[in-house]
Amino acid sequence: MSNLNMENIEAVRAKVVSLILECPVDGNPPDCPLHSKRGLSFAEKFEWLKTLPDDLLKVIYNTHCECMKTKLYKSPRGRIIGSYPVSFLS
Numbered sequence: 001m002s003n004l005n006m007e008n009i010e011a012v013r014a015k016v017v018s019l020i021l022e023c024p025v026d027g028n029p030p031d032c033p034l035h036s037k038r039g040l041s042f043a044e045k046f047e048w049l050k051t052l053p054d055d056l057l058k059v060i061y062n063t064h065c066e067c068m069k070t071k072l073y074k075s076p077r078g079r080i081i082g083s084y085p086v087s088f089l090s
Contacts, residue, residue: 009054012061016052019064020045033063 005011018024020034028038037048052060 009057012054012057013049015064016057016060017046017049019060020049025068033060 020037023029
């Protein structure tokens with residue numbers, strides 16, 4: 001699914017920045033691990049992201065990729081929604 005070089009942590013961080021702003025498929029699905037973080041102010045989002053270790057950034061991005069690959073389904077409205085494991089950010 002991803003062409004992103006996972007060793008380039010700045011590229012991973014940039015992708016997670018885009019994901020914290022909005023889910024590319026459904027805005028802010030309630031079962032997304034970033035759901036509650038999207039409610040933070042712009043500044044709070046970036047402060048929170050700065051605290052994340054590289055390994056957790058990779059986990060967040062990999063979770064996104066897995067959702068896009070295997071856990072998505074069409075909703076009755078024709079929008080794509082998914083199911084994410086949310087425990088690692090609780």
